[in-house]
Each structure stands twice: as structure tokens, then as C-alpha cells.
Amino acid sequence: MKPFGELNGLAAPMDRANVDTDVIIPKQFLKSIKRSGFGPNLFDELRYLDEGQPDSDNSQRPLNADFPLNFERYQGAEILLARSNFGCGSSREHAPWALTDYGFRAIIAPSFADIFHSNCFKNGLLPVVLDADVVSILFDEMYATEGYRLAIDLQAQTVTTPSGSVYEFEVDAFRKDCLLKGLDDIGLTLEQSPAIRAFEEKWRAASPWLFDVIK
Amino acid sequence: MAGKTLYDKLWESHLVELRDDGTALIYIDRHLIHEVTSPQAFEGLRLAGRRPWRRDANLAVPDHNVPTEASERAGGVAGIVDAVSRLQVQTLGDNCQAFDIVEIPINDIRQGIVHVVGPETGATLPGMTVVCGDSHTSTHGALGALAHGIGTSEVEHVLATQCLIQRKMKNLRVRVEGQLTPGVTAKDMALAIIGTIGTAGGTGFAIEFAGEAVQALSMEGRMTLCNMSIEAGARMGMVAVDQVTIDYVKGRPYAPSGALWDQAEAYWRTLHSDADAVFDREVVLMAEDIKPQVTWGTSPEMVLPVDASVPTVDGQADEVSKSSVKRALEYMGLQGGQAITDIKLDRVFIGSCTNSRIEDIREAAAIAKGRKVAANVIQAMVVPGSGEVKAQAEREGLHTILLEAGFEWREPGCSMCLAMNADKLGSGEHCASTSNRNFEGRQGIGGRTHLVSPGMAAAAAIAGHFVDVREFGGRA
Numbered sequence: 001m002k003p004f005g006e007l008n009g010l011a012a013p014m015d016r017a018n019v020d021t022d023v024i025i026p027k028q029f030l031k032s033i034k035r036s037g038f039g040p041n042l043f044d045e046l047r048y049l050d051e052g053q054p055d056s057d058n059s060q061r062p063l064n065a066d067f068p069l070n071f072e073r074y075q076g077a078e079i080l081l082a083r084s085n086f087g088c089g090s091s092r093e094h095a096p097w098a099l100t101d102y103g104f105r106a107i108i109a110p111s112f113a114d115i116f117h118s119n120c121f122k123n124g125l126l127p128v129v130l131d132a133d134v135v136s137i138l139f140d141e142m143y144a145t146e147g148y149r150l151a152i153d154l155q156a157q158t159v160t161t162p163s164g165s166v167y168e169f170e171v172d173a174f175r176k177d178c179l180l181k182g183l184d185d186i187g188l189t190l191e192q193s194p195a196i197r198a199f200e201e202k203w204r205a206a207s208p209w210l211f212d213v214i215k
Numbered sequence: 216m217a218g219k220t221l222y223d224k225l226w227e228s229h230l231v232e233l234r235d236d237g238t239a240l241i242y243i244d245r246h247l248i249h250e251v252t253s254p255q256a257f258e259g260l261r262l263a264g265r266r267p268w269r270r271d272a273n274l275a276v277p278d279h280n281v282p283t284e285a286s287e288r289a290g291g292v293a294g295i296v297d298a299v300s301r302l303q304v305q306t307l308g309d310n311c312q313a314f315d316i317v318e319i320p321i322n323d324i325r326q327g328i329v330h331v332v333g334p335e336t337g338a339t340l341p342g343m344t345v346v347c348g349d350s351h352t353s354t355h356g357a358l359g360a361l362a363h364g365i366g367t368s369e370v371e372h373v374l375a376t377q378c379l380i381q382r383k384m385k386n387l388r389v390r391v392e393g394q395l396t397p398g399v400t401a402k403d404m405a406l407a408i409i410g411t412i413g414t415a416g417g418t419g420f421a422i423e424f425a426g427e428a429v430q431a432l433s434m435e436g437r438m439t440l441c442n443m444s445i446e447a448g449a450r451m452g453m454v455a456v457d458q459v460t461i462d463y464v465k466g467r468p469y470a471p472s473g474a475l476w477d478q479a480e481a482y483w484r485t486l487h488s489d490a491d492a493v494f495d496r497e498v499v500l501m502a503e504d505i506k507p508q509v510t511w512g513t514s515p516e517m518v519l520p521v522d523a524s525v526p527t528v529d530g531q532a533d534e535v536s537k538s539s540v541k542r543a544l545e546y547m548g549l550q551g552g553q554a555i556t557d558i559k560l561d562r563v564f565i566g567s568c569t570n571s572r573i574e575d576i577r578e579a580a581a582i583a584k585g586r587k588v589a590a591n592v593i594q595a596m597v598v599p600g601s602g603e604v605k606a607q608a609e610r611e612g613l614h615t616i617l618l619e620a621g622f623e624w625r626e627p628g629c630s631m632c633l634a635m636n637a638d639k640l641g642s643g644e645h646c647a648s649t650s651n652r653n654f655e656g657r658q659g660i661g662g663r664t665h666l667v668s669p670g671m672a673a674a675a676a677i678a679g680h681f682v683d684v685r686e687f688g689g690r691a
Contacts (some may be wrong), residue, residue, distance in 0.1 A: 031299040033254035085415040091350040093366035122368035128380045174238040189376040199231040209471035209479045
């Protein structure tokens with residue numbers, strides 16, 4: 001996983017509450033057996049005027065000129081500003097894959113859905129929770145300022161605006177450490193193999209009906 | 216010291232290691248696998264040269280992409296017309312073979328939606344930790360299991376280590392007291408709860424559903440209820456083990472028997488919250504107050520009783536609500552203030568992991584009996600949740616009732632719930648659906664989904680618009 005330390009990036013809006021993972025990446029793209037290439041179909045139904053398919057040539061498709069991510073001023077954005085309960089619905093990890101493949105490295109919102117929030121950390125995408133009032137301030141400043149950039153420092157757990165306002169955010173210590181170092185969860189867990197085996201033997205003795213049934 | 220909640224007990228019994236930073240390593244008993252969220256996980260194992268930790272903990276079944284038309288289905292995997300879907304289903308089979316994992320194949324009678332198959336086969340049992348790369352894994356909590364959806368990275372993690380790194384959730388108890396009135400179902404209960412606490416109301420919590428009305432539900436009803444926990448923001452929902460649970464599990468193919476059954480049953484009967492358990496939050500609803508529910512908007516919390524009217528933009532308290540109601544009304548093609556019963560339907564879908572079990576099919580057939588689907592309804596389809604449900608319904612003659620009324624009777628799969636196969640809505644079409652998500656485009660681009668119970672969906676198919684199933688008559 002790509003480590004995340006500091007980011008100074010252009011911010012772009014997804015200005016509505018309860019953005020679900022079906023909107024982030026529609027189901028027809030979930031048929032892929034790969035982990036990459038979802039970026040061109042991020043927010044597909046909002047971004048394009050036609051119906052996208054996995055085999056569509058996205059460069060030839062008509063863009064929705066009213067969708068902010070299609071605005072010239074938001075090209076190259078790395079930070080998505082969003083509203084509450086971002087990423088609700090389906091557990092599809094294709095959602096963070098699409099966001100990172102597009103170029104986003106952090107999302108700032110008042111709240112995130114649980115599974116999406118967890119999936120982000122597995123993919124080097126930082127979900128930053130800030131108070132709803134603060135997020136509203138950031139939205140207002142972003143709309144008023146072309147080229148609005150935010151600085152995110154994961155180590156210090158701060159978001160800094162162009163005018164110098166600093167907002168602190170909370171992040172789980174374990175996830176922060178993994179993200180800072182770009183650690184592989186599975187490798188870490190496998191270091192605990194003796195503990196897992198010991199648990200498993202104890203559990204097998206206590207609940208033998210859970211073992212060797214599906215074979 | 217305060218007693219323990221059901222969630223506390225399930226969590227503690229699976230705790231491999233608790234770290235100083237509050238994260239924990241949790242052991243996973245059952246891992247269910249389907250074709251959509253697993254290929255990248257198997258690829259990850261392959262790239263790292265890893266093998267599954269414990270093969271007998273896993274069970275795979277294709278469900279999301281499988282065709283539900285009998286003619287297309289007859290050809291098995293090779294007969295799937297959509298080449299991209301075919302490759303994905305084939306890839307599941309190939310991966311299961313390569314990694315020595317048991318797969319229930321496409322035309323096996325046990326095949327079906329993974330959340331119907333798990334409990335039905337006994338692959339899901341009380342007291343287990345159950346995960347699957349699908350958010351509706353919360354369904355299995357109905358058996359008194361700790362069950363939740365995971366992303367593909369976690370699918371790979373479970374395959375490789377039999378564990379997940381987690382942090383304990385807070386405890387939320389939702390009690391529904393009193394008795395549901397006739398014609399009101401577990402689906403209405405689930406929607407009413409979401410309408411009360413909102414789609415983010417359960418975020419960060421494990422929900423335990425309790426109270427007289429929950430205890431009175433069948434296992435099928437409890438599965439419907441737990442299934443929609445995720446629509447209330449909670450990864451997991453659960454119901455304590457009681458006689459209903461025990462009776463349901465007994466005799467299932469993967470359930471224990473003989474002396475092992477006795478040992479298991481004695482343990483399962485301890486799986487309930489202690490009388491003095493403390494919950495971080497508690498919500499109470501009165502069952503008598505719950506009427507048949509219909510969603511009018513593009514989020515499951517945009518739900519109202521069938522006798523209500525669609526909300527108006529002006530009636531909203533703040534700007535964010537105003538703009539979300541405005542957007543939802545536009546997308547749904549509805550006028551603020553319009554009666555729910557005035558909404559006309561183009562299609563009806565009875566199926567999905569929420570409502571495709573035998574009880575749901577019976578509920579729909581009881582309404583459809585001796586009646587005909589309205590002329591303005593282009594299609595009314597019933598998609599059983601598994602081959603076993605389909606066979607049971609056919610033994611009871613329910614398919615004949617439904618076919619005579621003008622419903623289609625399909626092969627098992629996820630179907631139009633998420634429209635990954637050919638079953639989908641056209642743009643602008645209104646659908647009465649027994650599924651779980653009314654998101655924009657969920658059932659087809661531009662499609663307009665209204666979530667309801669199977670009885671309400673069947674009644675809407677007959678009337679051509681929403682009606683109060685309680686005034687419709689003909690219930691079993």
C-alpha cells in the first residue's frame with residue numbers, strides 16, 4: 001500500500017449527503033475481476049450524459065457539463081469535500097479503488113459509513129472527519145476561491161486552509177500507523193500466527209461442530 | 216459489574232488478541248464468498264504466494280451475476296450471455312478450484328443468494344462470526360451470530376489469516392414492543408426503524424433487535440430485519456437465540472447432530488443479552504404504530520406509511536434537507552404533497568436477500584391468488600432466493616398461483632435488486648421492490664425504486680399503484 005504522510009492538494013466538491021457506493025461506482029463496473037482502471041467510471045452516472053458500460057471508450061462519451069468534477073477549475077483534484085454519511089450502502093471496495101484511481105488521496109466529510117471508512121484505509125485513501133460546521137466553511141471557501149488547496153498532515157492530524165486556519169481531526173492510532181508506513185495488514189496479522197493457532201485449537205475443543213463440516 | 220450484551224458475548228468468545236491501542240484480532244468461523252468481491256482477493260493471495268488458512272471455514276456460491284431466465288440458466292456458466300458476467304462467474308469457479316474451496320455451482324439446487332444459502336444449509340449457525348464481501352451479511356445475525364459485510368481487502372485478509380483486525384462497536388438495542396397488526400411485516404418494521412433513526416443512525420453500533428414483536432417473528436422475518444441493519448448504518452444486527460432459532464437450525468445439512476447437537480444447543484441457549492446488560496443507546500418503537508411502509512425517495516430513510524403523502528421541499532427544516540428532498544422528488548418524478556397511493560407502478564420485483572424466502576413467496580401468493588397483474592404493469596417478477604426456496608414454493612403450488620396472476624417465476628439469484636444481470640429498470644420507471652436500496656440508478660439507470668414488503672408489492676402489482684395491503688383482502 002502507498003504510504004500517506006502529508007498532502008497539499010486541490011479540493012473538489014461532492015456536495016450532498018448520503019452519497020452511496022452505487023453512485024461512486026455503478027454496478028456494471030463491478031463485473032471486472034481487476035483492482036485497477038475504475039477511475040474513468042467514478043461517479044459515472046453523474047459525470048456522463050450516456051449510460052456507461054465496462055467496454056465503453058470513456059474518452060468518446062458526452063460529459064455532463066453541470067457536474068463539478070468536469071469543471072476546468074477542479075481538474076487534478078486530490079481532496080474530495082463531501083457531506084455526511086459518505087460511502088453508505090454496498091461494501092464494494094471498488095468505491096475506494098475508483099476514487100484513488102481517479103486521483104483522490106483524501107476525503108473530508110462530517111461522517112462516513114463504517115465499511116467504506118474501513119475500506120479507505122486499506123487503499124491509502126485518508127477519510128478525514130471534521131465537524132459539519134467546519135466542512136461547511138471549507139465548502140464556502142472552496143466555492144469562493146478558484147485553485148483552493150488544503151494541506152493535510154496525517155502525522156499531526158491537521159487540515160490547514162489557505163488562510164492558515166488549522167483544524168484537527170481524530171484518527172485510529174493503528175490505522176494511522178499503517179497508513180503512514182504503508183504497511184500490509186495481512187503480513188502484520190500473520191506475525192501473530194502462533195496466537196491464532198492457539199486460539200483455534202482452544203475454540204475447536206470448545207465448539208467442535210464449527211470445524212471440518214464443509215469439505 | 217454490569218452484565219453482557221449478546222454482542223459482547225460474541226465478540227469476547229472470538230477474541231484472539233486485544234492490543235493496547237484498542238484494536239483486536241477477531242477469529243472468523245465462517246467466510247461466505249461470491250463472484251463479485253472475491254476475484255481481486257484471490258489475485259492478492261496469488262501474488263503474495265499465500266494459501267487459505269482454513270479451507271473448511273469457506274463456502275462459495277455465485278449469485279449477483281447469474282441469469283434468472285430459465286432458458287439462459289439452463290446452459291450453466293457457459294450459457295451466460297453477458298461475456299463479462301460469464302468471466303466473473305467462471306473466475307469464482309476457477310479460484311475455488313485452485314484454492315481448494317467448496318463452491319455450490321450455478322445449477323445446484325442449493326445455489327441461491329449467499330444470505331439465503333448460509334442459514335438454509337446450516338453453514339451459518341448461532342454463535343458464529345460470519346463475514347462475506349457483501350454488506351447484507353448482517354442478515355445472518357438473525358441466528359444469534361456476529362455477522363457483517365467486509366471489503367475485498369478484508370476478504371483476502373480472512374482467507375489468509377482466518378482473522379480480522381477490528382475495533383469493538385458500541386451497543387445499540389432497538390426494541391419493538393407490542394404486536395404487529397395483521398398485514399404489517401418484518402419489512403415494515405425494518406423500514407419504520409430506519410425512518411426513525413435514519414440511514415446513519417446505527418453508524419458505529421452493533422444493533423440488537425429485541426422486544427415482544429421481534430421475538431414473535433419467524434426466522435425469515437428476523438433475517439429480513441437484520442438484513443436491513445446496514446441501511447440504518449450498522450454493519451451488524453442480531454437477534455438473541457430462542458426456541459425459534461433452535462427449531463430453525465435443527466436438521467440443516469451443515470448443522471450438528473446427535474451428541475454434538477446437544478452440546479451446541481446448550482451453548483447457543485446462552486446467546487442472549489444478560490438482564491442487567493448496559494447498552495450505549497436504546498430506541499423503542501411500538502409495533503401497533505407501524506403501518507405498511509413505502510419509500511418515496513432515494514434513501515431508505517425517505518420512507519412513509521402507505522396512507523401518507525410525499526413530503527414537500529418547503530416543509531423541511533434546514534437547507535441540506537431541502538436540497539436532498541428537492542433532488543429526490545425530481546429524480547423520483549414525484550410532486551410534494553402527492554398521496555403515496557397515487558404512485559403508479561411500471562414494474563414489480565419480489566426477491567433479493569431481504570425478501571426472497573419461502574414466507575415472502577407465500578405472502579405474495581396469498582395476495583395474488585385469483586387476481587391479475589394490472590395492465591399498466593409491464594413486468595412483475597418473483598425471484599426465489601435459492602433453489603431450495605423455489606422447490607419448496609413449487610411443492611406448495613405457489614408458482615402456479617403467481618403465474619396465473621401474471622407474475623414471472625424466475626431462477627434464484629440477486630437479480631433486479633442491483634441489476635448486475637439482465638433484470639433491470641428502464642429510465643423513469645417506477646418499481647415496487649422488496650429489495651433493500653432505493654438509491655439512484657440502483658435497479659437500472661434512471662430507475663425509480665420504492666421499497667415495500669412482499670404483500671405490498673403483490674398488491675401494488677394487482678392494483679397498478681400502491682394500495683394499503685390491509686384493505687386489499689385475500690391474505691392467507
